[in-house]
Amino acid sequence: IMAVDISGTEETPPGSNSKRNPEEAKVVANHVKLLRITGLEASDIGVITPYKAQIDAINAAINEKLGRLPNLKVDTVDSFQGSEREAIIVSWVRSNEQNNTGFLSFPEEGKRRLNVAMTRPRKRLVLIGDWNTLGTVGTHEDREDTCSHLFAKLYKFLNDRNLIKYIDH
Numbered sequence: 001i002m003a004v005d006i007s008g009t010e011e012t013p014p015g016s017n018s019k020r021n022p023e024e025a026k027v028v029a030n031h032v033k034l035l036r037i038t039g040l041e042a043s044d045i046g047v048i049t050p051y052k053a054q055i056d057a058i059n060a061a062i063n064e065k066l067g068r069l070p071n072l073k074v075d076t077v078d079s080f081q082g083s084e085r086e087a088i089i090v091s092w093v094r095s096n097e098q099n100n101t102g103f104l105s106f107p108e109e110g111k112r113r114l115n116v117a118m119t120r121p122r123k124r125l126v127l128i129g130d131w132n133t134l135g136t137v138g139t140h141e142d143r144e145d146t147c148s149h150l151f152a153k154l155y156k157f158l159n160d161r162n163l164i165k166y167i168d169h
Helices: 022-037 052-066 107-118 131-135 148-160
Strands: 002-006 045-049 073-076 085-091 121-129 164-167
Touching: 002 022, 002 131, 002 148, 022 045, 022 052, 022 085, 022 121, 045 052, 052 073, 085 107, 107 121, 107 148, 121 131, 131 148, 148 164
Parallel strands: 002 121, 002 164, 045 073, 045 085, 085 121
Antiparallel strands: none
16 A cells, blocks of 8 residues: 655636546556556556546546557446455545545445545555645535544554655645
């Protein structure tokens, strides 16, 4: 397990309610490349993100860096429920000054999505996101109405073990 802490730029594509983070998508593509270099087949790698717009951004970044990988599964958290891969890369997308994580921090739904994302890999898990946004109660939320504390605990666990790579943008 490892994490990447990157702020990136969260954006909403025109005509959509979904979110994407192009900087995160590029980091995902780099990790897919590293996993391929170590000998993993594309079919052994899964990329999970909660937002459909991020799927497009990730696929574009991977196509640019590695070409088309038809056996690589890039999909939403909900679509990954019940399946596994040797390596899973998770792109959390959300990065903003208000610490708004949308449905990621809903008390029940957020916990379930975090659980699904973290239990899909057999051997390698890479968690990519803005850990300040993920682990901080948003300015619009009450502490009881969020599971941000779980992201904060996960961050502390990873940080205490030097398992976080920091990327500045």
